[in-house]
Amino acid sequence: MGGSPELAAGAAAEIVFPEVDGGEGESLGPPTHAILVQLADGRVEEELAELGKLAESAALQVVAVLRGRKQRPDPRYYLGQGKVEELAQLVRESSADLILVNHFLTPSQERNLERALSARVIDRTGLILDIFAQRARSFEGKLQVELAQLKHLATRLVRGWTHLERQKGGIGLRGPGETQLETDRRLLAKRIDVLQHRLHAVESRRNQGRKARKKAELPTIALVGYTNAGKSTLFNAMTRSEVYAADQLFATLDPTMRRAAVAPNRDVLLVDTVGFIRDLPHELIAAFRSTLSEVSEADLLLHVVDADDEALAVHVDQVERVLAELGADQLPILQVYNKIDSLEDGGPRLERNSAGQVRRVWVSARTGAGLELIGTAVMEFLRAAKSRYRLHLEADQGKVRAQLFGLGAVLSDDEDGAGGWLMEAELSPKEAGGLRRQGIELISPETDGAVDAAAADGPDGTEQVFSGS
Helix, strand or coil: CCCCCEECCCCCCCCCCCCCCCCCCCCCCCCEEEEEEEECCCCHHHHHHHHHHHHHHCCEEEEEEEEECCCCCECCCECCHHHHHHHHHHHHHHCCCEEEECCCCCHHHHHHHHHHHCCEEEEHHHHHHHHHHHHCCCHHHHHHHHHHHHHHHHCCCCCCCCCCCCCCCCCCCCCCCCCHHHHHHHHHHHHHHHHHHHHHHHHHHHHHHHHHHHHCCCCEEEEEEECCCCHHHHHHHHHCCCCCCCCCCCCCCCCEEEEEEEECCEEEEEEECCCECCCCCHHHHHHCHHHHHHHHCCCEEEEEEECCCCCHHHHHHHHHHHHHHCCCCCCCEEEEEECHHHCCCCCCEEEECCCCCEEEEECCCCCCCCHHHHHHHHHHHHHHCCEEEEEEECCCCHHHHHHHHHCCCEEEEEECCCCCEEEEEEECHHHHHHHHHCCCCEEECCCCEECCHHHHHCCCCCCCCCCCC
């Protein structure tokens, strides 16, 4: 099987697990002593290091580590019988009261391990759910985490009451007709239904807010990336905010939105989202779908990557998989390589493809190096989706003219001699559609003809972009 158990102190040369200092959102009281279990064919140390960071984020004290290799999970314990015996011995030696298994365990495997080890056992999914429960601050976030936890718990209910039995024949043997397990399941299903109803109401309000933001004509840019890649630090640097940021996994849970200037007279709406991670529990993705919809509704995604990450390629791939699951993999993506101050030869720069399009920006959110390059790249992305038009505004359409200037879309502006204006502007399909529905004729310089209404309206053809004169 390979790999004997090693206490964390004895393995310090390979992995260092920091002491827990009770950070933001962590549980109070003495830390729980935990043993980490990792069985894998490759990248054992790398995955163990990530599990150690997850344990630290959950305010746990890691006292021992069990390594090993296993090609096929045991149906009863997941671990082999020999590893279960090693783990039991390790529990006795370290006085641990929690076992963290860095794999997905079935409910029966989890229960069998707890019986064999006389200690609580949690798999990777349960640990991440617990961290999210500690981090949730907003009303919506708490609802989403509770819903994910209950869906996870629903598969792990077992009969804990022996005196409540089904009805039986005979005098004195007739029970109440419903076991405690059935009662628990019924109550759990009712609570899940209540949470889903409340989340639906919150989602409706979120959709209304999204429509209002779209009417404000600000492009939405969402920060995505692997957890602890520096998204919140970059968000604070770009928006001059003070959103909580720390060197820990899932420091930010609830999404935050702020206006950010990416160029003179050109603002965007920046969205900071929850970080992704390998094997993100499906319960969380389902529960947080309304929050993560801010990603799929964005005009541009900034994929923040830790430039000093040894598993950079793996983590980039994991983020792309989650984006595909959210239906956001077709959106334009700009990779932002952060933390270049940790590299020996790192310097801020733009990387372009063979067509001259920006694909990567190298910056340091902590020092501010290269942040102006993000603005340059964002402006290029926004302009790439726009077309040039000529238009005529009447004297009573000054509000539309002001909105065009606010968008930074005006290329030229001349008076027509009658109080109106002859203008040339760069517009997205959505912006052009809003003008077209107000009866404003748009002429493309390339064709020197009026723009077709269907082409101007864009894919939805319904949204009001400009609020009128």
